[in-house]
Amino acid sequence: MDYVTVKYIGKKPKLKNPILIEGLPGIGNVGKLAVEHLIDNINAVKFAEVYSKDFPPQVFINTDGTIELVNNEFYYRKAKKKNQRDIILLTGDYQGLSSQGQYELVEKILDLAEEFGVKEMFTLGGYGLGHEIAEPKVLCATTDKQLVKTMKKYGAVFKKNEPGGGIVGASGLLLGLGKLRGMQGTCFMGETPGYLVDPKSAKAVLKILMKITNVNVSLSELEKKAKEIEHIAHQLKEMETLSKEKPEELKYIG
Amino acid sequence: MDYVTVKYIGKKPKLKNPILIEGLPGIGNVGKLAVEHLIDNINAVKFAEVYSKDFPPQVFINTDGTIELVNNEFYYRKAKKKNQRDIILLTGDYQGLSSQGQYELVEKILDLAEEFGVKEMFTLGGYGLGHEIAEPKVLCATTDKQLVKTMKKYGAVFKKNEPGGGIVGASGLLLGLGKLRGMQGTCFMGETPGYLVDPKSAKAVLKILMKITNVNVSLSELEKKAKEIEHIAHQLKEMETLSKEKPEELKYIG
Amino acid sequence: MDYVTVKYIGKKPKLKNPILIEGLPGIGNVGKLAVEHLIDNINAVKFAEVYSKDFPPQVFINTDGTIELVNNEFYYRKAKKKNQRDIILLTGDYQGLSSQGQYELVEKILDLAEEFGVKEMFTLGGYGLGHEIAEPKVLCATTDKQLVKTMKKYGAVFKKNEPGGGIVGASGLLLGLGKLRGMQGTCFMGETPGYLVDPKSAKAVLKILMKITNVNVSLSELEKKAKEIEHIAHQLKEMETLSKEKPEELKYIG
């Protein structure tokens, strides 16, 4: 096995001018949630797995007791309508652990993408605000000036100097290394408190992506998950408040 | 020396369709204890040592004052009866320190295993519960759905979503990377508090392994060690309790 | 992409016996501030970018919404007068993260420098004192005994056993590895408290460098920045003092 290895499952698909949509684990798991939701709802087909010596030395256990080496996975979905395009989707268990591991992984992903003719990418992630937010906006950054204008039309927001620290991880690196290869790309960052997984932010990102790709999927599953998370967040808050109030209450008892 | 190097001791043994049993250091040292007990009690013969640049830069000192570079060791034991199979056993001082080191080490182990015709592996480890347990069960995870059923017959347990974090380290990676090579494997995880080395858990794992391999060894030595550990655990607990109680006692003195 | 990769922008410049001036991020950001100020004020032209797998996996976002992979950048400026020399300037977002990454990066920088005929280098950095300083001196260390004398004439200071820990990072390594290649070099270290970015120290370093290179630029922009930083430092101090005094004040209230 190489440092990063691609293993194809069955025949390589034949794709026409596909776009790549990436959503790996990250803040609020926004990107991963969004891409997984898409995969489940457009009947995308897994066609390749990526292994890396920079992933943790770990297997996960499936519900039937079989093990699965940690990996990243490629899916595809061919266009069904004239206004759609073929899509490659990327998600996975982990990003690389080290700087070098991240670069090697992203280079291998771009190699595969180029092999299938990808010229345009959408990378999805979260933008951690550190506070709650009623209606998460979706920030964007792109490889090309013109793309910023286009994405604004679709509802994405561009704020000068945000995120101030740039984009760290695969979502940024795919654009950065892709740009060096002459590929175009846009990173969508859903605003998120960043404390818990955030299906609401994933939904906001998907809404824009659906307009761009003309692929429509029901978002009700994400809405349901968002309510569950909201419930958990509410409970956590109550517990915190209670534990802070206790000393006060005890005074009155005393 | 390569990143990972195998050094054979004497002639390479000729083995027929051997199984590989692995037990390296880990939680409760369950796997290492089990494999070392097996090696000692079936007169297994050491035939190879593995060195890695990802092991600590360290030598151990033997009781005669000579040094030994930290390593992993391969032993073999040929079948003595018709219902037995040739066995390769693997134990050692350390697992790899880094992710990459673990992957390189396990790949080298699998190379050696394949060279000797291994198609089936048993990897042994502990499953840390964080609390004491009267009768440790042995959980299993496998490369193949069918194997789960087989292992249940031998007394292993499969619990959905346990261990939740999957299997980290060589025991998991051997199965994960082995599966990619078409090898079959089962990981047995003896339940253990995980605070101290756990011969009781190692015994539970060996009981199942003995049924599978038709190799029977006395477990009395492990039982003796288990009692010693129990005694130590008891003493540690008492010391802890005493140190907690002292302030109380002092009140009465005051 | 190699571990460290140089990407030229447009045609390679033809330079005659150029000197290299390096200023990468470091304590007080003294070196980076100085070289960036020089680049802006002598109309230096960017001709190459350096990428490294040991830089963070990150892109920065430009003010127009486009992304830029983190990198180091080479600029050049051809001599305008008889008493000047061609100059290559190096600055960037990061130094290497790991030891090996630093060595690989600096080796690649030296490869490029040698290709353009560089035989003499000036590396700029800060010397952290941990306390405030009215008039920062500029310490120096060199590859050759004779150079120490020369630099003293230009106003640099050499104090025995300072900095006691030597020079850590690219500024030191360029000299150390360059010396092995027969290159000459001087490191200028502007004294700095080291708490904040320090344009005053950068100014002190540039003053000496201007004498050596016969290149004169206005330092007013750095002076302006220095006053801003002084203001911020003053405010931070006040806040600290206030927060320490509060308990005292409260006593009087009570």
Next chain:
Amino acid sequence: MDYVTVKYIGKKPKLKNPILIEGLPGIGNVGKLAVEHLIDNINAVKFAEVYSKDFPPQVFINTDGTIELVNNEFYYRKAKKKNQRDIILLTGDYQGLSSQGQYELVEKILDLAEEFGVKEMFTLGGYGLGHEIAEPKVLCATTDKQLVKTMKKYGAVFKKNEPGGGIVGASGLLLGLGKLRGMQGTCFMGETPGYLVDPKSAKAVLKILMKITNVNVSLSELEKKAKEIEHIAHQLKEMETLSKEKPEELKYIG
């Protein structure tokens, strides 16, 4: 530059059946102190420097203002009497920072040693006790059973299970990796509290080494340093005691 690079200074010396004596930084700096003392007192000649990408990216500054890349250094001293042997001495600024770096460094050292015909090594270090000790003993561990007996005759001590953790670092690894190449070696470990550099322990180690090599040097310089360190240790203790006693004293004042 390779990961580890040897740079010869002048002509390679011609040595006859030399022994290698290593003393790199470590606990109490015992090994480094001993070898540096030897180098200074037998007029050993530097003939090679070793650089490694796993050393810190750092230069030290000489007293004349010139820089020196961090390295390890080889010295030699030819036999002056019939009962002496040619000697190669190794000391340096650092050991490797990472596991892999240590292995690569030691392999390169052994390559050089073998090139000069070294078949026997002495590696020097400290054995940290964590408490003060009146008369430090010198423990030993060897590649060969027979050598233990020999070294006992020279005054070295062998205690079963000490050091319990084996030998970590270059002193151990030289023996461990050397043994795999068929080289013989002994590690001498001077007992040391381990808090400060320990010339007294270095002296104890040298006393034995002098008997073995029939090379006699004055140890008065080490004795002088030992007294200085003793003085510092005493002062540190007093300061500690005072700071502990103060609350007691204050009671009396109150």
